[in-house]
Amino acid sequence: MTDPETLSVTIVDGYVDEPAHFGVPPYISTYPRYAAGALVDAGVPRDRITYHTIDRLRDEPDYWRDVDEADLLLYLGGMTVPGKYVGGTPAEPDEVRKMAWTASGTTLMGGPVKFGVGDENAGATETERDDLDFDFVAKGDVEAAVYDLVESGLEGFNNRMRDVDEVSRWAQEGAFIVEQHPNHPDHLIAELETSRGCAYRCSFCTEPLYGNPTFRPPPSVVGEVDALSDYGVKHFRIGRQADILAYGGDGEAPNPDALRQLYSGIREVAPDLETLHLDNMNPITIVEWPEASREGIRIIAEHNTPGDTAAFGLESADPIVQEENNLNVTAEECFQAVKIVNEEAGWRPEDRSETEGVDNGPPTRLPKLLPGINLLHGLKGEREETYERNREFLQRVYDEGYMLRRINIRQVMAFDGTEMSDTGAAIANEHKQLFKRYKTRVREEIDQPMLERVAPPGTVLPNVHLEYHQDGKTFGRQLGTYPLLVGIPGERELERTIDIAVVDHGYRSVTGVPYPLDLNDASMDELTAIPGIGDRTAGDIVVNRPYETVADADLETQFDLSQFVTARGLEHAR
Numbered sequence: 064m065t066d067p068e069t070l071s072v073t074i075v076d077g078y079v080d081e082p083a084h085f086g087v088p089p090y091i092s093t094y095p096r097y098a099a100g101a102l103v104d105a106g107v108p109r110d111r112i113t114y115h116t117i118d119r120l121r122d123e124p125d126y127w128r129d130v131d132e133a134d135l136l137l138y139l140g141g142m143t144v145p146g147k148y149v150g151g152t153p154a155e156p157d158e159v160r161k162m163a164w165t166a167s168g169t170t171l172m173g174g175p176v177k178f179g180v181g182d183e184n185a186g187a188t189e190t191e192r193d194d195l196d197f198d199f200v201a202k203g204d205v206e207a208a209v210y211d212l213v214e215s216g217l218e219g220f221n222n223r224m225r226d227v228d229e230v231s232r233w234a235q236e237g238a239f240i241v242e243q244h245p246n247h248p249d250h251l252i253a254e255l256e257t258s259r260g261c262a263y264r265c266s267f268c269t270e271p272l273y274g275n276p277t278f279r280p281p282p283s284v285v286g287e288v289d290a291l292s293d294y295g296v297k298h299f300r301i302g303r304q305a306d307i308l309a310y311g312g313d314g315e316a317p318n319p320d321a322l323r324q325l326y327s328g329i330r331e332v333a334p335d336l337e338t339l340h341l342d343n344m345n346p347i348t349i350v351e352w353p354e355a356s357r358e359g360i361r362i363i364a365e366h367n368t369p370g371d372t373a374a375f376g377l378e379s380a381d382p383i384v385q386e387e388n389n390l391n392v393t394a395e396e397c398f399q400a401v402k403i404v405n406e407e408a409g410w411r412p413e414d415r416s417e418t419e420g421v422d423n424g425p426p427t428r429l430p431k432l433l434p435g436i437n438l439l440h441g442l443k444g445e446r447e448e449t450y451e452r453n454r455e456f457l458q459r460v461y462d463e464g465y466m467l468r469r470i471n472i473r474q475v476m477a478f479d480g481t482e483m484s485d486t487g488a489a490i491a492n493e494h495k496q497l498f499k500r501y502k503t504r505v506r507e508e509i510d511q512p513m514l515e516r517v518a519p520p521g522t523v524l525p526n527v528h529l530e531y532h533q534d535g536k537t538f539g540r541q542l543g544t545y546p547l548l549v550g551i552p553g554e555r556e557l558e559r560t561i562d563i564a565v566v567d568h569g570y571r572s573v574t575g576v577p578y579p580l581d582l583n584d585a586s587m588d589e590l591t592a593i594p595g596i597g598d599r600t601a602g603d604i605v606v607n608r609p610y611e612t613v614a615d616a617d618l619e620t621q622f623d624l625s626q627f628v629t630a631r632g633l634e635h636a637r
Contacts, residue, residue: 065217067106068107068108070134070135070213071113071133071134071168072111072134072137073114073130073136073137074098074099074115074137075115075117075130075137075138075154075162076092076094076095076115076116076117076139077117077138077141077154077159077174077176078092078116078117078140078142078151079094079139079141079142079175081141081175082343082376083259083304084256084302085300085302085342087148087150088244088246089150089246089250089251089528089542090300091246091252092254093254093256094139094173094174094206095139095237095240096234096237096240096241096253097225097230097233097237098173098205099237099240100206100233100235100236100238101206101213102213103237104210104229105209105210105213105214109239112240113129114240116244116245117140117153117154118151121152127165130162130165131165132167132168133166135170135209135212135213136162136163136168136169136171138162138172138176140159140174140175141174141176149530149531149548150530159195160196163197164196169198171197171198171201171205171209171212172194172197173206173209174201176195176200199212199219201222202222203222203223204225206225206229207220207223208220208223210225227277227279230256231279231283231286231287234256234283234287235287235290238287238291238293241253241295242294247295248296248297249528249560250558251296251298252299252300252542252543253291253299253300254303255284255287255300255301256279256284256304258276258277258278258303258305258310259274259303259304260274261275276309276314280311281324281328282328284301284325285328285329285331286332288332288333289332292335292336297333297335297337297338298338298543299333300340300543301325301341302340302341302342305343305345306343306345307342307343308345308359309345311324315348316348316355317348318359319355319358319359319362322359322363326363326366326367329366337542338541338542338543339366340370340372341363341373341432341544342372343373343374343376344373344404345375346376346392346400346401347396347400349404350396350400356403357406360404360407361408364407364431364432367432368543369411369428369429369430369431370428370468370524370544371408371433371543371544372435372469372544373404373434374434374471375392375401375434375437376390376392377390377437377456378439378442379438379439379440379442379445380438380452380453381444381446381449381452381453382394383449384444384445384449386444387443387444388442397436398456398459401434402463404433405433405434405466408430408432409430409465409466410431411427411430411431412431427522427626428522429518429522430466430468430517433466433467433468433517434467434468435469435545436460436467436469436470437471438470438471438472438473439475440472440473440474440491440498441475441490441491441492442490443490450497450501453505454504454508454509457505458509461513461516466517469571470505470509470510470513471545472505474491474498506570507570510571511568511570514547514568514569514570514571514573515568520565520626521564521626521627522565523563523564523578523627524541524563524564524565524575525541526541526560526562527560527562528540528542528560529551529557529559531557532557535552535553535554536550536551537550537551537554537557538550539551539560547572547573548571549563549565549572549573549575550572550573550574550575551563551574551576552574552586552589553589562577563577564578564580564626566593567594576589577589579628579629580628581630581631582604582608582616582628582629582630583630583631584631587605590605593624595618596618604618610630613629615630
């Protein structure tokens with residue numbers, strides 16, 4: 064029997080993306096942290112646990128030695144919703160098989176990969192269950208499986224779900240693993256789980272496969288945040304739940320007291336946190352219990368950080384699609400939920416500053432919390448009219464003056480165990496051209512003007528992490544839920560953060576310049592990025608500097624430059 068104290072374990076993170084769980088960098092999901100905690104609880108020393116992301120294995124092949132030499136290889140991954148990613152590329156099936164073939168020791172695979180594997184991580188695809196040549200596949204909770212496997216001397220385990228006491232221990236015990244993530248400490252956001260399962264049964268969704276909602280009590284989540292903070296994590300997302308408003312209740316009705324304990328507790332143990340965002344909020348909860356929901360939304364907005372997004376699973380505004388797929392909210396109900404979140408949490412930090420009641424000028428920060436809309440295509444009953452109904456819903460939200468932080472349009476992935484498994488990707492494939500035309504129209508007619516409303520010129524985005532260069536620009540994002548992609552003129556040093564001010568808008572991205580922008584130091588590219596400043600004006604600014612004040616430049620632009628432009632003292636000028 065293998066002694067746990069002598070066991071060497073390698074954890075490979077192939078990344079996860081589930082309806083209520085995210086783990087593609089800069090996120091780290093709960094899976095590797097819980098698994099590491101389970102290993103420690105089973106007696107494996109921390110210094111014998113190695114953690115790698117799939118991207119690290121791709122970039123540095125020498126690390127494959129850890130896959131080969133481990134007594135136990137644990138692979139964690141699986142995509143049950145399609146997406147496009149900048150911070151990392153999820154593992155493909157062939158890469159996972161290569162791990163099984165490379166490993167000399169026992170191999171265990173777990174996470175949402177247990178629901179099925181497709182030919183690629185994309186929408187309009189069908190999946191099937193596949194062990195990818197691993198010795199074991201955890202059909203229950205992978206953290207429970209790895210604990211039991213070590214306890215058995217690597218002989219086997221029963222597929223089971225872990226309980227609340229176990230996850231409370233393992234979440235704290237496994238926090239140390241974040242130090243081995245390539246993004247640690249500055250560019251890493253930890254996904255937090257408050258609950259699993261769902262009270263509803265939408266046809267396509269894998270979350271109900273976890274059963275009815277079960278909740279971790281506030282001390283369990285707060286203790287995990289405390290442990291993660293001790294290991295340098297400053298960015299958190301409460302993303303692992305189907306509905307944040309239902310937290311701590313019966314799975315459907317809001318429980319504002321539980322939310323208050325959760326959020327105030329997190330703020331108490333992590334007073335220096337830099338990001339506190341969430342993900343899923345069920346619009347039907349807001350409609351059915353409006354007053355309790357309003358209170359819960361106010362509590363969230365009081366404690367979170369700006370730019371937060373509550374993802375609404377409308378999925379379709381077409382009543383036929385809603386009925387055939389057990390969708391629980393109508394377009395009218397979703398609209399009312401959008402309205403309520405805007406009213407209770409659509410304020411900006413400067414709106415409630417110490418100068419409340421005084422005209423603070425144009426907005427300078429993103430709203431505290433806004434809804435995001437999820438639309439899913441390829442569902443049963445979809446027809447051409449479905450696309451127009453979805454577009455009309457979005458147009459109504461815009462026309463009536465409300466804000467959406469983002470609109471997520473995707474095509475279905477069909478998994479065994481869900482009602483969509485019979486239909487598969489047939490409808491999505493049949494409508495692919497229609498889907499493309501409609502998506503382009505939404506981006507042009509809704510996304511861009513909505514983005515201008517959410518982040519008008521002069522809006523400041525602090526701590527934008529610079530990620531890559533393209534077409535002479537530098538692109539970056541803040542850490543958080545669905546962060547804005549920011550294009551900055553010129554090629555700047557990567558892997559650092561700067562504050563930027565928004566000056567222009569694309570369909571799903573913004574153009575920004577460093578904040579504050581110093582007229583005595585700004586480049587031509589930065590100056591011409593500002594609407595109303597062309598090449599000639601920018602040239603005049605450069606030729607005539609230095610300036611003692613912005614007013615000395617005598618600029619005539621579409622908006623007040625004093626929001627984000629400065630003229631530093633002459634000693635700072637070039």
